[in-house]
Amino acid sequence: MFEKYSLKKQFILTFILILISSILSMVFxxxxxxxxxxxxxxxxxxxxEKQMPRIEKxxxxxxxxxLDVSFKKNLEKIIPLSGIEYKVVNFKTDTNYGNLEYSICEKNDLIDKINTSILNKNEVLKFIPIIDDKFNINGVIIFKYILKVQPISKYKTIFFLGSIVYLISPFLFIIIYSIIFGKKFSKNINIPLKQLIDASNKIKNxxxxxxxxxxxxxxxxxxxxAFESMRCELKETLTKQWVAEKEKRDIVSSLSHDLRTPLTIxxxxxxxxxxxxxxxxxRLKKYLDIIETSTNRAVLLVEDLNVLSKFENPKFxxxxxxxxxxxxxKEKLEEYKLLAEKNGILLxxxxxxxxxxxxxxxxxxxICQVIDNILINSFRYTNNKDSICIKISLVKNKLKFIISDTGKxxxxxxxxxxxxxxxxxxxSRSKDIGSYGLGLYIAKTIxxxxxxxxxxxxxxGxxxxxFIVMREKL
Structure with a gap:
């Protein structure tokens, strides 16, 4: 949802979303x-309070x-005891009954309060006189009720619990939406972090x-x-290292193989x-010629490896x-002119x-070394009456060579x-002097x-x- 934003902005937006969601839920x-x-x-x-006129009547x-205690049951049928408490006080017998806990003071104090209502916050005390036929005050009945919203008696527990829930609901909503949106925020962070952890484990393996x-x-x-760039660099470096190690193994293997033949001979x-x-x-001359030829093969192989080692050195x-x-x-032509005539090849x-x-x-x-490696191969695979052509051209700062033959x-x-x-x-190359599979590789490197x-x-053929490019002038 907010993945494209910075972590700071994601956190702020998530917090705002929690507040807005909580407020909307509270409104609902x-x-x-x-x-x-x-x-x-x-x-x-x-x-x-609306029930009082009926009760007073x-x-x-x-x-x-x-005033008679035996009348209590009749009186309580009229009074909704769930919300109104009462007490009947008999002045003649100094007796009283009812469910209201009220400290009875002096008779004169009660008489002073007759036909009055005392309001304490939202609590009301009402004093109603009990008068006989001769209009004498024989007692007083005290009523107490509260001015507030109240549920029907059987729903009081539910109402009480609902009121508590309503009061704590802002905190509940904040907690609930914090869990919901916090989980999403955490997911936004955990997805890339999991990628990094998995990548680290793969690299470790x-x-x-x-x-x-x-x-x-x-x-x-x-x-x-940054991690991906590091992986690419690491892969490139390790690949080069692995290739270099493989080449070293190949060199040792090839060297041991190619030296074994002339040394065995x-x-x-x-x-x-x-x-x-x-x-x-x-026989002596024949054997010495063979020994010389095999020795030359071994020497040429070692020389090629020395040249290769120089070229692959970064400091070369x-x-x-x-x-x-x-x-x-002209110099190169003179070097190969005699060899061409000897083999009946037109150069x-x-x-x-x-x-x-x-x-x-x-x-x-x-560059002489490059041309020599190419021409030696051409002479090796070109028969009598075939031809070898060397074409050299200069175009801007490039010197171009094309060496072609009419061989196989x-x-x-x-x-x-x-x-x-x-x-x-x-x-069959392995039988030829100097053919170790390095000639064209060396030429390419140069x-x-x-x-x-x-x-x-x-x-x-x-x-x-x-082609080579004009190098910096001295």
């Missing part, structure tokens, strides 16, 4: 009480008969896959938003040499230097918007996972540190396309 009860007081079983305040008609939602921007809403051939095969020069910085793009391209380079004076600021060594191209699995650490799509992006796709 008062209306009911008015109708009850107007009902036939409730006597008005002057009810017994009876007294005058019977006069001295009233390492469960971060939930979302806190509270649509009102009050104090509790801000608290939940080295161990096997060393044992054969120790058994005497070193005496055969032809690129060594940005001024680079002549055309000279850089070509195409440039756009690049001339002898084109300068670009980048980490030349790391990427598989569907390669296109999805090629940039993952230790991914080896083609199982390109991104240069502010660029890299992607792979199939055209006539495999194509790797990436």
């Amino acid at each position: 009860i008062s209306v009911i009480a008015f109708f009850i007081l107007s009902s036939p079983w409730i006597y008005p305040a002057n009810y017994y 009876y007294v005058k008609e019977n006069n001295t008969k009233l 390492y469960d971060l896959d939930f979302k806190l939602n509270y649509s009102y921007n009050n104090e509790l809403g801000k608290l939940i938003q 080295i161990k096997g051939h060393v044992e054969m040499l120790k058994e005497g095969f070193y005496k055969d020069e032809r 910085k690129l060594n940005i230097r001024k680079t002549n793009v055309l000279d850089f391209i 070509s380079i195409i440039t756009e918007n690049i001339d002898n004076n084109t300068i670009f600021y980048m980490d030349k060594l790391r 191209g990427f598989s569907e699995e390669d296109l999805k996972y090629a940039f993952r650490k230790f991914y080896k799509g083609d199982k 390109v991104e540190k240069h502010g660029g992006k890299i992607r792979i796709y199939n055209d006539k 495999a194509t790797v396309e990436f």
Whole structure:
């Protein structure tokens, strides 16, 4: 009801609502009480006063008969004893009877009070003389009644209880409405608090896959938003930590697996040499070549891991230097020209918007590493009489590279996972020197540190396309 308001405003509105509801209920009860007081079983305040003329008439008609105690029953049939008390005083015999407790004073005092009414607050005392036939005052009858609203005798208990309830009803209504609206106010607070408690328990049990939602921007809403932000940050941090731990396990697992093969080969051939095969020069050279090849594989793996460790270090910085793009391209062409000729592969380079004076600021060594990783893969999966083309273009502050070959191209699995650490799509790669599933991952890391992006796709064969952004000049 008031959830969207601040807690202070909710409390004030709840308090006001309690007061208004209590006042309206009191008005309703008062209306009911008015109708009850107007009902036939409730006597008005002057009810017994209206009975007095009839009683006085009876007294005058019977006069001295009233002095006889035996006449008491007849008299009490006339007097409504539920609201009128009386006492008959006989001056001749000094006797009296009746249900009124009244201290009898001197006879002369009573005579002075004859035919008078004494009003004390709402209590009335009336003195009526008892006169004989000779007009002598033989006694007096005293009546006492109260001027107030009264119920019929049989409803007195109900009326009494109702009066008490009416008097305490304001407090009752305040208590009742405090419970009702207090419960609602408490619910408004408990709903978000329960969310926070449940969320705390989930976090304690390492469960971060939930979302806190509270649509009102009050104090509790801000608290939940802060808690949700904390959960997101915690999940992101822990996810990174869990991923990092998994990567560490993957690295150890992959390292142990990939090192086992070359080390097993080295161990096997060393044992054969120790058994005497070193005496055969032809076998000795063959075994030493195999040992050298396996050793190179192990060294390359360790070097790749060292490079990877450097790149993933937050403190790693690129060594940005001024680079002549055309000279850089010619150097790379010379490095791979002989390898291309040896394998019968046509290697070509195409440039756009690049001339002898084109300068670009980048980490030349790391970009060489990217190109080397891509070209080595191209040479590995490109057959004799195929071709490899390197296209380099400069657009504004971006240097773009497209390296494509006419080989067998990427598989569907390669296109999805090629940039993952230790991914080896083609199982035959594990037999090739330097293929440990780190090449494209390292290339991606270097390109991104240069502010660029890299992607792979199939055209006539495999194509790797990436660009780097001009870094800050020195």
